[in-house]
Amino acid sequence: xxxxxxxxxxxxxxxxxxxxxxxxxxxxxxxxxxxxxxxxxxxxxxxxxxxxxxxxxxxxxxxxxxxxxxxxxxxxxxxxxxxxxxxxxxxxxxxxxxxxxxxxxxxxxxxxxxxxxxxxxxxxxxxxxxxxxxxxxxxxxxxxxxxxxxxxxxxxxxxxxxxxxxxxxxxxxxxxxxxxxxxxxxxxxxxxxxxxxxxxxxxxxxxxxxxxxxxxxxxxxxxxxxxxxxxxxxxxxxxxxxxxxxxxxxxxxxxxxxxxxxxxxxxxxxxxxxxxxxxxxxxxxxxxxxxxxxxxxxxxxxxxxxxxxxxxxxxxxxxxxxxxxxxxxxxxxxxxxxxxxxxxxxxxxxxxxxxxxxxxxxxxxxxxxxxxxxxxxxxxxxxxxxxxxxxxxxxxxxxxxxxxxxxxxxxxxxxxxxxxxxxxxxxxxxxxxxxxxxxxxxxxxxxxxxxxxxxxxxxxxxxxxxxxxxxxxxxxxxxxxxxxxxxxxxxxxxxxxxxxxxxxxxxxxxxxxxxxxxxxxxxxxxxxxxxxxxxxxxxxxxxxxxxxxxxxxxxxxxxxxxxx
Amino acid sequence: xxxxxxxxxxxxxxxxxxxxxxxxxxxxxxxxxxxxxxxxxxxxxxxxxxxxxxxxxxxxxxxxxxxxxxxxxxxxxxxxxxxxxxxxxxxxxxxxxxxxxxxxxxxxxxxxxxxxxxxxxxxxx
Numbered sequence: 001x002x003x004x005x006x007x008x009x010x011x012x013x014x015x016x017x018x019x020x021x022x023x024x025x026x027x028x029x030x031x032x033x034x035x036x037x038x039x040x041x042x043x044x045x046x047x048x049x050x051x052x053x054x055x056x057x058x059x060x061x062x063x064x065x066x067x068x069x070x071x072x073x074x075x076x077x078x079x080x081x082x083x084x085x086x087x088x089x090x091x092x093x094x095x096x097x098x099x100x101x102x103x104x105x106x107x108x109x110x111x112x113x114x115x116x117x118x119x120x121x122x123x124x125x126x127x128x129x130x131x132x133x134x135x136x137x138x139x140x141x142x143x144x145x146x147x148x149x150x151x152x153x154x155x156x157x158x159x160x161x162x163x164x165x166x167x168x169x170x171x172x173x174x175x176x177x178x179x180x181x182x183x184x185x186x187x188x189x190x191x192x193x194x195x196x197x198x199x200x201x202x203x204x205x206x207x208x209x210x211x212x213x214x215x216x217x218x219x220x221x222x223x224x225x226x227x228x229x230x231x232x233x234x235x236x237x238x239x240x241x242x243x244x245x246x247x248x249x250x251x252x253x254x255x256x257x258x259x260x261x262x263x264x265x266x267x268x269x270x271x272x273x274x275x276x277x278x279x280x281x282x283x284x285x286x287x288x289x290x291x292x293x294x295x296x297x298x299x300x301x302x303x304x305x306x307x308x309x310x311x312x313x314x315x316x317x318x319x320x321x322x323x324x325x326x327x328x329x330x331x332x333x334x335x336x337x338x339x340x341x342x343x344x345x346x347x348x349x350x351x352x353x354x355x356x357x358x359x360x361x362x363x364x365x366x367x368x369x370x371x372x373x374x375x376x377x378x379x380x381x382x383x384x385x386x387x388x389x390x391x392x393x394x395x396x397x398x399x400x401x402x403x404x405x406x407x408x409x410x411x412x413x414x415x416x417x418x419x420x421x422x423x424x425x426x427x428x429x430x431x432x433x434x435x436x437x438x439x440x441x442x443x444x445x446x447x448x449x450x451x452x453x454x455x456x457x458x459x460x461x462x463x464x465x466x467x468x469x470x471x472x473x474x475x476x477x478x479x480x481x482x483x484x485x486x487x488x489x490x491x492x493x494x495x496x497x498x499x500x501x502x503x504x505x506x507x508x509x510x511x512x513x514x515x516x517x518x519x520x521x522x523x524x525x526x527x528x529x530x531x532x533x534x535x536x537x538x539x540x541x542x543x544x545x546x547x548x549x550x551x552x553x554x555x556x557x558x559x560x561x562x563x564x
Numbered sequence: 565x566x567x568x569x570x571x572x573x574x575x576x577x578x579x580x581x582x583x584x585x586x587x588x589x590x591x592x593x594x595x596x597x598x599x600x601x602x603x604x605x606x607x608x609x610x611x612x613x614x615x616x617x618x619x620x621x622x623x624x625x626x627x628x629x630x631x632x633x634x635x636x637x638x639x640x641x642x643x644x645x646x647x648x649x650x651x652x653x654x655x656x657x658x659x660x661x662x663x664x665x666x667x668x669x670x671x672x673x674x675x676x677x678x679x680x681x682x683x684x685x686x687x688x689x
Contacts, residue, residue, distance in 0.1 A: 011587070095580070096584060099577075099580055099581055099584040100584065102577075102581055103581060103584060103585060103676045105673075106581075106673040106674060106675065106676055107675060107676055107677065109673050110673070110674070110675035110678070111675075114675075
């Protein structure tokens with residue numbers, strides 16, 4: 001209630017005399033009827049009704065012995081009118097009291113409305129607790145508040161927030177933990193009796209206490225305790241309000257917990273996806289995924305495809321079958337791994353990527369074209385020399401590899417079905433490259449490439465080539481020009497091939513001119529100089545063989561090779 | 565000239581509740597006026613030009629929307645600050661009210677503290 005009681009009563013008096021013309025008229029009529037002249041003066045001597053004339057009789061207008069005005073009358077009967085005015089004022093006061101109560105309810109409704117609106121947006125329990133206590137203290141006359149929650153990890157009741165000074169608060173929470181735990185378990189709300197407050201030393205600083213449970217669904221998460229250090233009685237309405245705040249807080253805390261849990265799970269899943277992504281990158285080359293215009297493997301879908309111009313390279317370990325004969329499967333595997341481990345980085349260094357491992361070799365793609373593919377080939381052969389040195393120091397046989405490459409158009413895509421997806425490339429280029437690699441064994445060359453591959457080189461002067469003529473590989477109608485790149489050969493062999501480049505070329509020309517005897521002699525010269533020149537040896541044999549054969553006019557020197 | 569505040573609601577108890585909420589303003593010299601329907605309200609607004617009107621939307625004989633529109637759009641009394649009182653959750657009312665030129669809206673049941681502080685703010689008390 002605002003102000004002192006007499007001002008409050010006086011206001012009611014003013015209110016009925018100043019605002020309600022009907023009442024004034026009624027009083028005036030009544031005074032005429034009974035023939036009494038009156039005036040009403042407020043406690044501040046201000047004239048509220050009638051004229052300034054001083055009448056002989058004065059009647060106090062009062063409530064509970066508090067005088068808020070005087071009714072002056074010229075006759076004793078003025079008392080009747082005074083009583084009437086007092087009754088009217090009392091009615092007015094009653095009306096105001098009820099109105100105030102309703103306004104109080106309005107306040108509560110709005111507070112709860114705003115509270116639940118605000119609290120539903122908070123996602124950490126400490127802030128929820130703080131807000132709940134703040135709102136509770138705003139609307140309910142209290143000096144102390146305590147927001148407790150049962151921590152299932154610590155297996156005890158802990159404070160989330162408090163207001164008002166409580167001596168030894170945290171200590172008390174610990175010593176009273178068992179009682180608090182039971183109260184929370186019970187899940188009831190209560191205005192604590194005076195007797196119980198007096199008997200509990202931890203509540204000695206309080207005169208009034210009530211509490212409400214933080215109940216959500218079937219569980220109770222904790223409780224809110226509200227106290228006052230002055231004599232007062234918490235009302236049933238206040239307890240109800242506290243219970244409402246507690247219920248809202250409990251729901252908010254439950255939501256906060258769910259949110260945190262969801263957040264944690266989402267983070268864990270994110271982490272797992274990151275790892276999967278990292279691992280899968282190694283299984284499916286990232287370049288492949290990037291080529292499809294995607295950034296993550298998870299974005300790739302069945303049917304995604306892209307068309308590209310690339311150089312396809314096949315590498316094969318020669319004679320792996322016989323090599324692995326003496327090894328158990330595990331050792332074979334370890335051997336392959338040690339080989340791949342050395343070659344992979346060279347491919348990547350030259351902007352290529354390994355599309356597929358093929359047991360005793362692999363297929364690599366070079367989106368930048370054959371210059372990088374050829375550089376990688378030479379580097380790999382150099383690496384192999386070191387690898388073989390290591391092997392020979394361990395009394396192991398050196399290994400040989402064959403490299404074949406072709407460039408052209410290919411389609412990269414995702415194939416399979418909903419359950420099983422894989423990266424795939426479909427292209428004639430791939431088949432040809434594989435066949436060329438097969439030819440390297442036939443020709444006894446380390447690196448073989450096609451004419452279109454050679455044409456694709458941006459710096460052909462970095463390398464030295466021997467033209468091996470047109471060949472027709474299995475399954476192809478069109479002959480393909482075949483070149484040998486000699487730069488990866490052992491230094492002796494390389495020097496030999498380099499020295500005999502012109503001679504070799506001469507031999508080939510004689511061969512195409514069908515001058516097989518002369519060709520044979522030329523190749524013979526080369527072979528004599530180095531018996532390891534298997535390509536020259538092959539051409540020597542081929543020329544020698546053709547000397548005795550009948551050759552048609554349509555012979556163009558195309559070698560058909562039917563082996564894989 | 566003293567400041568005037570008009571309270572418009574067809575329900576007398578609401579008028580009383582608003583009066584009670586704002587009674588402290590009387591000590592500051594603000595005159596409280598009352599109307600129980602839109603027609604009465606419009607006449608009072610024309611005559612008294614109050615600084616602030618708390619205007620209920622749902623009323624017989626000219627509702628709050630019409631009053632608002634007449635005051636703001638026809639009479640061009642922009643100096644009369646109108647706060648519409650709508651039931652909670654009636655989003656449409658709120659939207660329409662603001663279109664009709666209302667300066668603000670409050671939901672019923674109103675928050676007494678909020679109502680008083682808004683009134684004080686607008687009347688610069």
